[in-house]
Amino acid sequence: MANLNDPALRSWIDIPPTSDFPIQNLPFGVFETDERGPHLGVAIGEYVLDLYAVAQFGFFSDLDLGPKMPKVFRRRSLNQFIALGRPAWRAVRQRVSELLRHDNPALSSSLEVMRECLVRQSEARMLRPIKPQNYTDFYSSIEHATNVGMMFRDPANALLPNWRHIPIGYHGRASSIVVSGTNIRRPNGQRKAPDVAAPTFGPSQQLDFELEMAFVVGKGTELGATVPLTEAEDHIFGLMLFNDWSARDIQSWEYVPLGPFLGKSFGSSVSPWVVTLDALEPFRVAGPGQEPEPLPYLAQSNPHNFDIKLEVAIQPENGEETVVSRSNFGLMYWSMAQQLTHQSSNGCNLEVGDVYASGTISGATPDSLGSMLELAWKGTRPVPLADGSERKFLLDGDTVTMRGYCERDGLRIGFGEVTGTVLPANSL
Amino acid sequence: MANLNDPALRSWIDIPPTSDFPIQNLPFGVFETDERGPHLGVAIGEYVLDLYAVAQFGFFSDLDLGPKMPKVFRRRSLNQFIALGRPAWRAVRQRVSELLRHDNPALSSSLEVMRECLVRQSEARMLRPIKPQNYTDFYSSIEHATNVGMMFRDPANALLPNWRHIPIGYHGRASSIVVSGTNIRRPNGQRKAPDVAAPTFGPSQQLDFELEMAFVVGKGTELGATVPLTEAEDHIFGLMLFNDWSARDIQSWEYVPLGPFLGKSFGSSVSPWVVTLDALEPFRVAGPGQEPEPLPYLAQSNPHNFDIKLEVAIQPENGEETVVSRSNFGLMYWSMAQQLTHQSSNGCNLEVGDVYASGTISGATPDSLGSMLELAWKGTRPVPLADGSERKFLLDGDTVTMRGYCERDGLRIGFGEVTGTVLPANSL
Numbered sequence: 001m002a003n004l005n006d007p008a009l010r011s012w013i014d015i016p017p018t019s020d021f022p023i024q025n026l027p028f029g030v031f032e033t034d035e036r037g038p039h040l041g042v043a044i045g046e047y048v049l050d051l052y053a054v055a056q057f058g059f060f061s062d063l064d065l066g067p068k069m070p071k072v073f074r075r076r077s078l079n080q081f082i083a084l085g086r087p088a089w090r091a092v093r094q095r096v097s098e099l100l101r102h103d104n105p106a107l108s109s110s111l112e113v114m115r116e117c118l119v120r121q122s123e124a125r126m127l128r129p130i131k132p133q134n135y136t137d138f139y140s141s142i143e144h145a146t147n148v149g150m151m152f153r154d155p156a157n158a159l160l161p162n163w164r165h166i167p168i169g170y171h172g173r174a175s176s177i178v179v180s181g182t183n184i185r186r187p188n189g190q191r192k193a194p195d196v197a198a199p200t201f202g203p204s205q206q207l208d209f210e211l212e213m214a215f216v217v218g219k220g221t222e223l224g225a226t227v228p229l230t231e232a233e234d235h236i237f238g239l240m241l242f243n244d245w246s247a248r249d250i251q252s253w254e255y256v257p258l259g260p261f262l263g264k265s266f267g268s269s270v271s272p273w274v275v276t277l278d279a280l281e282p283f284r285v286a287g288p289g290q291e292p293e294p295l296p297y298l299a300q301s302n303p304h305n306f307d308i309k310l311e312v313a314i315q316p317e318n319g320e321e322t323v324v325s326r327s328n329f330g331l332m333y334w335s336m337a338q339q340l341t342h343q344s345s346n347g348c349n350l351e352v353g354d355v356y357a358s359g360t361i362s363g364a365t366p367d368s369l370g371s372m373l374e375l376a377w378k379g380t381r382p383v384p385l386a387d388g389s390e391r392k393f394l395l396d397g398d399t400v401t402m403r404g405y406c407e408r409d410g411l412r413i414g415f416g417e418v419t420g421t422v423l424p425a426n427s428l
Numbered sequence: 429m430a431n432l433n434d435p436a437l438r439s440w441i442d443i444p445p446t447s448d449f450p451i452q453n454l455p456f457g458v459f460e461t462d463e464r465g466p467h468l469g470v471a472i473g474e475y476v477l478d479l480y481a482v483a484q485f486g487f488f489s490d491l492d493l494g495p496k497m498p499k500v501f502r503r504r505s506l507n508q509f510i511a512l513g514r515p516a517w518r519a520v521r522q523r524v525s526e527l528l529r530h531d532n533p534a535l536s537s538s539l540e541v542m543r544e545c546l547v548r549q550s551e552a553r554m555l556r557p558i559k560p561q562n563y564t565d566f567y568s569s570i571e572h573a574t575n576v577g578m579m580f581r582d583p584a585n586a587l588l589p590n591w592r593h594i595p596i597g598y599h600g601r602a603s604s605i606v607v608s609g610t611n612i613r614r615p616n617g618q619r620k621a622p623d624v625a626a627p628t629f630g631p632s633q634q635l636d637f638e639l640e641m642a643f644v645v646g647k648g649t650e651l652g653a654t655v656p657l658t659e660a661e662d663h664i665f666g667l668m669l670f671n672d673w674s675a676r677d678i679q680s681w682e683y684v685p686l687g688p689f690l691g692k693s694f695g696s697s698v699s700p701w702v703v704t705l706d707a708l709e710p711f712r713v714a715g716p717g718q719e720p721e722p723l724p725y726l727a728q729s730n731p732h733n734f735d736i737k738l739e740v741a742i743q744p745e746n747g748e749e750t751v752v753s754r755s756n757f758g759l760m761y762w763s764m765a766q767q768l769t770h771q772s773s774n775g776c777n778l779e780v781g782d783v784y785a786s787g788t789i790s791g792a793t794p795d796s797l798g799s800m801l802e803l804a805w806k807g808t809r810p811v812p813l814a815d816g817s818e819r820k821f822l823l824d825g826d827t828v829t830m831r832g833y834c835e836r837d838g839l840r841i842g843f844g845e846v847t848g849t850v851l852p853a854n855s856l
Contacts, residue, residue, distance in 0.1 A: 134603050139686060153685075160684055165627050166618055170686035171599040171693070175562050175779050176651055185652045187774035190594055190723065199593050201723045201773075223604055223695065224613045226854065250774065256588055257581075258567060258598035259687020265599070265776040267651065295618065295629045345629075346615035346678065347854070348693040349603050426654065426775070 004094060005282050007411040010102040013118075015045035020405055020414020023100050026093050027238065027273035027415075028078055031124040038127055040073045040081055041119070042096050043273050043416070048124050049096060053116045059099060059106065063091045077131040078274065079353040082218045082237050089218070089237065093276065126272030128179040129240070130216050133351040135177060136343060137212075137244060137264070137359060138169035140334035142288070144362040147374045152252065164292060167334035167342045169359070172244075173265035177355065180271050180418040184245055186396060186425040187266035191249035203425035204247035207394040210360040211312050211370035211402055213329050214242035215336050216274055217354035224347040229300055232337035233277060235350060239306075241271035241402050241418040242357045248373055248393070268357075271402075271418040279413055283307045283406040285330045294338070297345055304335035308415075310361060310404045312370070317397030319387030324375055327361045327368045329404070396424045432522060433710050435839040438530040441546075443473035448833055448842020451528050454521050455666065455701035455843075456506055459552040466555055468501045468509055469547070470524050471701050471844070476552050477524060481544045487527060487534065491519045505559040506702065507781040510646045510665050517646070517665065521704065554700030556607040557668070558644050561779040563605060564771060565640075565672060565692070565787060566597035568762035570716070572790040575802045580680070592720060595762035595770045597787070600672075601693035605783065608699050608846040612673055614824060614853040615694040619677035631853035632675035632691075635822040638788040639740050639798035639830055641757050642670035643764050644702055645782035652775040657728055660765035661705060663778060667734075669699035669830050669846040670785045676801055676821070696785075699830075699846040707841055711735045711834040713758045722766070725773055732763035736843075738789060738832045740798070745825030747815030752803055755789045755796045757832070824852045 004024065011023040021027065021043040031048050032038045041048040054060065055070035065072070065088050072080050082089065099107050107113050139145055142159070145168075149158030162168065178184075186207055192199035218237030221227060227235060244264065251263025287305035294300075308329035315321040334342075339356055360370040369375045372393050375383050382390035394400065399421040405414035432452065439451040449455065449471040459476050460466045469476040482488065483498030493500070493516050500508050510517070527535050535541050567573055570587070573596075577586030590596065606612075614635055620627035646665030649655060655663060672692065679691025715733035722728075736757035743749040762770075767784055788798040797803045800821050803811050810818035822828065827849040833842035 134601060135599075136689075162618075162620075162627075162681055162684065165620075166682055168682070168686055168689075170689055171601055173562060173599055173776060174602075175777050175782075178651065182651075185775050188654075189774045190590075192590075192593075198720070199590075199723070201725055223606065223610075224854070226616075247774070253590055254594055254596070255685070255687075256590065257683070257687070258596055259683075259685070261564075261596075261598055262770070262774040262776065265771075266774040292626070295627070297629055342690070343693075346617050346675070346690040346694040347604075347613050348601060348690065351603050354603075426652070 004097045005279065007409055011044065011100045012102045012108045013045050013047060013100060019045050020412065020416050021045055022412065023097060024411055025275060025279050025413045026096055027275040027279065029129045029273045030077060030127040032127065033119055033123055033125065038076050040075065040078060043121065044100055046121055048119045048121055050117050050119055057113060060092065060095060063095060076127060078129050079131050083352045086218065089276065090278065093278065126179055128177065128270065129272055129274050130353050130355060132174040132177045132355040133353040135172040135174040135355045136169050137172040137357045138167055138334065138339050139359040140167055140332050140339065141359055141362050142333040143364055144360040144370060144374065147362060147369065151378050165295065167339045169339065170259045172268065176265055177268045177270060180269055180420065182269060182420060183423045184267045184420045185423045187247050187250065187262065188425050188428065189247060189250035189262050190253055192253045199253060202428065204250055206248035207422060208246045208248055208372045209312065209394065209400045210244035210246055211310055211325060211327060212242040212244050212357045212360060213239055213308065214270060214355050214357040215239050217350050217352055220352050221344060221350045223349040226347060227341050227344040229298065229337050229341045232340040235340055236277050236336060238274040238276040239280065240274050241404050241415045243269040243400060243402055243418050243420060244357060245269065269418050269420045271415050273416050275413065275415055280306050280406065282408060282411065283413065287335055288331065288333055290333065298338050298341060300335060300337060304337040305330045305332060308404050308406050310402065313401045314385060314391065315399040315401065316385060316387055316389060319385065322385040324383055325367060325369055327363045327370055329361055331361065331363055332358060394422050396422050398422050432525045433707065435837055439472065439528045440530045440536040441473050441475060441528060447473050448840065448844050449473055450840065451525060452839055453703060453707050453841045454524055455703040455707065457557045457701045458505060458555040459547065460555065461547055461551055461553065466504050468503065468506060471549065472528055474549055476547045476549055478545050478547055485541060488520065488523060491523060504555060506557050507559050511780045514646065514662070517704065518706065521706065554607055556605065556698065557700055557702050558781050558783060560602040560605050560783040561781040563600040563602040563783045564597050565600040565785045566595055566762065566767050567787040568595055568760050568767065569787055569790050570761040571792055572788040572798060572802065575790060575797065579806045593723065595767045597767065598687045600696065604693055605696045605698060608697055608848065610697060610848060611851045612695045612848045613851045615675050615678065615690065616853050616856065617675060617678035617690050618681055620681045627681060630856065632678055634676035635850060636674045636676050636800045637740065637822065637828045638672035638674055639738055639753065639755060640670040640672050640785045640788060641667055641736065642698060642783050642785040643667050645778050645780055648780050649772060649778045651777040654775060655769055655772040657726065657765050657769045660768040663768055664705050664764060666702040666704040667708065668702050669832050669843050671697040671828060671830055671846050671848060672785060673697065697846050697848045699843050701844050703841065703843055708734050708834065710836060710839065711841065715763055716759065716761055718761065726766050726769060728763060728765060732765040733758045733760060736832050736834050738830065741829045742813060742819065743827040743829065744813060744815055744817060747813065750813040752811055753795060753797055755791045755798055757789055759789065759791055760786055822850050824850050826850050
């Protein structure tokens with residue numbers, strides 16, 4: 001098989017060097033326009049390649065994609081396509097790469113074919129790429145867990161005793177995962193300040209973002225089965241940017257003893273493009289050392305982290321954008337492989353379309369923290385914005401945008417962005 | 429509309445007075461046999477009424493069930509049927525009641541029709557009735573929360589400060605919800621005894637059940653919408669028995685600070701029949717008094733609890749069964765209406781097929797506790813079984829069976845049972 005990640009590959013489509021979507025990326029998503037869709041698509045430069053149209057022209061006919069072809073490309077989510085299995089995703093990605101190569105005239109020689117198969121991203125409405133079957137949110141950045149422990153528990157013992165032994169995580173709410181661009185309404189909820197006797201119900205005063213990545217499960221398991229760490233990545237289809245919006249005041253009042261609930265479930269945002277693990281292969285790196293050594297079922301000898309540069313920007317309603325944080329997914333203490341193996345270690349069955357978020361990705365420096373809670377250190381050091389205002393937490397009208405990309409040797413593989421604007425709370 | 433709950437109603441099918449499924453109940457489920465299915469069905473005495481067969485004979489043709497008829501009755505779950513909406517469920521339940529009434533010859537006058545429409549329950553394999561979209565487990569028994577707080581935290585302050593203000597709950601794992609009769613494999617996992625330095629990985633030594641009820645959402649909401657308490661029950665289709673299997677040693681090591689995770693996600697069992705809220709109407713009761721008064725969004729003036737008698741039995745591999753607990757769903761401090769309203773109070777969207785479990789239903793007396801943890805009080809007072817053995821927690825080969833029914837004025841509305849047998853852990 002040709003190396004689809006070869007930096008020398010070129011497309012007949014003109015792709016700016018700063019694009020997140022060169023021919024080496026080819027992430028999958030779901031889109032619609034006024035005239036078509038929802039169809040599955042692949043991002044290429046400033047275009048979407050319409051996979052349903054490509055299939056209709058017969059370009060996938062010799063691939064072994066089963067009886068659901070071409071209907072599988074005319075769906076509201078990637079789930080059915082992903083369920084075809086890794087050989088199918090790889091065959092489609094390879095064929096798309098071939099069709100887009102600079103020396104292949106199959107698509108590019110016919111204006112009619114091109115018009116059917118290519119849609120400008122500016123004309124496409126992106127849908128939530130995955131129907132999330134189950135959603136787990138991990139807590140795998142040691143810097144983030146330490147920061148939160150310092151603020152809310154004991155600065156001298158910020159990390160809880162289990163943290164270095166377990167990829168701590170909790171089940172999140174799948175229904176409220178939305179695609180980038182969806183507005184997020186400030187939640188109402190119960191919150192109680194330490195100095196008052198009783199809680200009150202009203203708009204959260206501590207609305208926050210959390211900078212995360214999430215992976216999508218591409219291969220399920222039966223109840224009772226477990227996944228050894230060496231096979232964990234076989235179960236991963238790809239990754240998305242993930243904003244785990246959080247209401248800190250609701251969360252801190254409700255979370256003992258059963259964990260976060262309504263402080264999170266009002267909305268989580270994902271980027272529209274799922275970048276395959278295959279496309280990220282050149283950016284594999286070792287994570288930080290783990291001390292003590294994990295128990296044998298979590299031991300990993302090969303690098304299972306990925307060097308993905310991340311940033312978060314806040315744009316006030318009538319102001320310009322300020323980048324408030326720059327972090328990196330390669331910093332994560334627990335890898336995706338360890339998370340997935342842990343999740344299945346008790347026999348819990350995985351399903352195609354499961355979403356597993358990383359937890360907030362914070363670095364060691366003050367400008368690499370992945371939440372307002374940490375950036376403004378519980379409100380004690382407000383974050384200045386370019387328009388002269390400052391933030392302890394998010395205000396109504398603020399737009400939060402997260403971006404991520406890998407870059408090495410002139411090759412850039414990007415995720416695009418996940419963005420959302422805060423709407424005022426419902427009136428009571 | 430006729431009163432479908434009238435105790436005087438009789439069927440032409442001979443139904444023993446101790447049956448859970450008289451003509452006043454008519455719970456919905458999904459079944460298959462060697463020859464047919466999966467089809468939706470209704471339990472009646474010792475039979476299943478095959479709704480797909482009934483539809484094929486045209487008995488639903490004059491009902492307004494939409495274009496998915498009769499396919500909606502030939503499905504692997506009730507979800508699509510439930511999504512038709514309350515008028516459709518009620519129309520079907522009313523028609524089924526009419527067809528089964530002692531004075532209606534429509535079904536009973538033809539052997540051929542009867543043979544197509546009725547299946548013995550002993551010949552039907554019941555499937556999981558619901559594809560759970562999202563699963564929340566509440567913690568709404570004040571006795572259970574107090575007991576757990578006494579054992580694990582502070583006996584003098586057993587209830588946490590938020591408990592009387594919030595129907596505390598957490599997101600659970602939807603994928604591992606299984607139907608009654610499914611064996612449950614003892615999970616492996618990390619656990620750490622207080623007196624050792626580091627955790628080990630192996631079979632849970634503290635496998636437990638939790639006696640719960642769960643309701644199924646029948647009407648969803650849009651993200652950002654909330655459900656006032658007075659409308660909460662409009663969103664409930666019906667109830668099931670629920671066994672929230674728990675591994676206490678895994679749970680106690682992992683659950684701080686984000687809540688239960690792998691100590692629960694290895695399996696949860698539901699009864700195969702979903703009893704509609706309509707069928708339970710005669711058994712509505714007020715719950716215990718709430719002090720302090722809940723915040724206005726959770727205030728309820730009418731009775732929202734249901735008097736459902738519950739029991740748990742353990743049967744060792746080669747022994748007879750012992751009933752170890754008798755409790756009642758009417759005891760719950762927080763009602764289902766309060767749970768649902770709270771769940772949606774931050775704008776979290778509900779989906780048809782959501783499952784909301786009550787939390788362990790413990791009474792005030794030692795023989796009404798809903799888990800082994802409480803019955804054997806953390807292993808300090810082992811529970812004697814009829815075969816002379818005793819239990820601190822569950823052993824391999826133990827079968828746990830939960831049963832539930834309402835009874836008043838000679839009318840009995842039952843749930844059947846939810847049962848499961850513990851299999852040995854996977855070898856490491």
